[in-house]
Structure formats: structure tokens, C-alpha cells
Amino acid sequence: MFGVNDIPKFFLAFFLVLPLISFLHEAGHVFFAWLMGGKNIRVTVGTGSLLFRIGMLEVRKYYFWYGVCTFDNLKRKHRLANILIFSGGTLFNAISAVLVIYLIENNLLEPGMLTYQFTYFSMYYIFFALLPMPYPDGSYSDGKIILDLIRDKKTLEAKTYRVQWNEEKRQWCVLDHNRELIQAFEDKQEAYRKAHEVAQGNRPSRLLNSKNGEEVEVRNYPKVPL
Structure with a gap:
């Protein structure tokens, strides 16, 4: 049951753990976009007005909500390349969650609230990223695009x-x-x-x-x- 003592834990998860998970998710997209020859790669964490920009990373006012990876001029534009790019975010989330679990089980990392929240919300992020659904703004989840690519639909027809x-x-x-x-x-x-x-x-x-x-x-x- 959620009680008063859990409120600080909620804010810790919302303002610290979730942005970190979001950043790792976008890093997965960036890695495969770079691998496939993408240019002008940029990662946006959060939404709203710009707070600061460092290289390809820009952080916005509401840094704890939303994230997106943009890039231009893919050299490798085949179907597998796009599947890797769109699955890269969940892949990085899964790898990082498994790594934390491995470190805990081998007594290399102390279990605690942060590690619990990190693994829990990583799974949460993976689930909703892979859930094949359209969004209200007309865009699709990563899972929806991956599924359409596997089915060879024309989702990414330019x-x-x-x-x-x-x-x-x-x-x-x-x-x-x-x-x-x-x-x-x-x-x-x-x-x-x-x-x-x-x-x-x-x-x-x-x-x-x-x-x-x-x-x-x-x-x-x-x-x-x-």
C-alpha cells in the first residue's frame, strides 16, 4: 500500500531514475543510428524550453518526461537497419537492467531503493516502448514500427x-x-x-x-x- 513515507521515493524515481532510464533508451537509438551511418544525430531528453545543450545532447525544462532521437542521412536504409535502430532503445534498457541484477546477485552492488526502482522502471519502459500502438499525435511506438517492418509494411516509406x-x-x-x-x-x-x-x-x-x-x-x- 502506498503511504506517506513512499512519497519521497516516488519523487526520487520520477525526477532521477526515470530520466536516467530515458537517457539510456535514447542512447540505444543513437548507437544504432550511428552504426548505420546517420548524420546530425541529436538526443533530446525532456520537453518544453531548452535548458542546455552539450554536443549532441539537449536537455529541456521538463527533463523527466519524454525523449527523442533525431538524425539525418542514413547510409544504410534497409529494413534490418531500421529494425535495429528502433529496437536499440529497449535493447539498452534491457542490458542495463540485467547488468544491475547481475551485479546485485554477485554481491558487487548493494541492493536498495535506487536499484529496485531502476530495474522496475526499466521493465516498465521496455513494455510501453515495445507495445505496438499508435499515439494521439499520429506517431507510432517503437514496437509498432518494428512490427510493421517485420511484416514488410510501408510504415517507413519515404x-x-x-x-x-x-x-x-x-x-x-x-x-x-x-x-x-x-x-x-x-x-x-x-x-x-x-x-x-x-x-x-x-x-x-x-x-x-x-x-x-x-x-x-x-x-x-x-x-x-x-
Whole structure:
């Protein structure tokens, strides 16, 4: 039964243990994203306004809630690569929990409230990350995406956006995946800035430079693991 004496333990778990578990989860995604050639890797722990940024890590105001890993331009974009990236978070959580249990059972680590909370909430994190379900914002859990990848569904089928020179209008046109005009610019850099914004906001996506009948990939934005 939850009593008054358990309140400090709850806050300890919520403000210290859960953020650590979240960080380890994102580290798993980062490791496999790096292994598959991902560029511009960034880990966000928490939500809300930015508190500080160190290298690829940024910590936000509500650091104890939410986490996400973003990266661009995967070199290896095959199905197995994506399965490894999306399962990396739960894999790191499982390894760290098993390691803590091993250290305790071999008397290398003293059991206590922190170790109990760490293993308990690691299992909690793993369960909800792997539970194949959609979220209210339209994104999917890691488990849902992994399941769709195993079933070879088109969950990670990328939309293609283009920056294309229009000779008749003498403008750079940003086109969506249906080749419909999003916006036209006289300045090439402005067109690319808009195209990157649209492609990044509609992951997974590819951004192509289209001119004189030739198409070259500028950047790809893989789907973000949570």
C-alpha cells in the first residue's frame, strides 16, 4: 500500500531514475543510428524550453518526461537497419537492467531503493516502448514500427520532396511528393531552406535536387524513434 513515507521515493524515481532510464533508451537509438551511418544525430531528453545543450545532447525544462532521437542521412536504409535502430532503445534498457541484477546477485552492488526502482522502471519502459500502438499525435511506438517492418509494411516509406528549377518562370520551385507546388523562390537558398523545413517536418522523407532531368538526393530524413 502506498503511504506517506513512499512519497519521497516516488519523487526520487520520477525526477532521477526515470530520466536516467530515458537517457539510456535514447542512447540505444543513437548507437544504432550511428552504426548505420546517420548524420546530425541529436538526443533530446525532456520537453518544453531548452535548458542546455552539450554536443549532441539537449536537455529541456521538463527533463523527466519524454525523449527523442533525431538524425539525418542514413547510409544504410534497409529494413534490418531500421529494425535495429528502433529496437536499440529497449535493447539498452534491457542490458542495463540485467547488468544491475547481475551485479546485485554477485554481491558487487548493494541492493536498495535506487536499484529496485531502476530495474522496475526499466521493465516498465521496455513494455510501453515495445507495445505496438499508435499515439494521439499520429506517431507510432517503437514496437509498432518494428512490427510493421517485420511484416514488410510501408510504415517507413519515404515521401519525396524536390527543389526544381522552372525555366519558364525563372524560379526555384519546392514540390511535394505529388509534384505539386508548395512555394516558388527566386533565391535558390531560400528554396532549399523551405524544402528542408517541409521534408524534416514530414519524416520519413527524401529531399531531391531536380534540374535538367537529373535528380540528386540532397538529404534524407528517417523516421524518428521515441
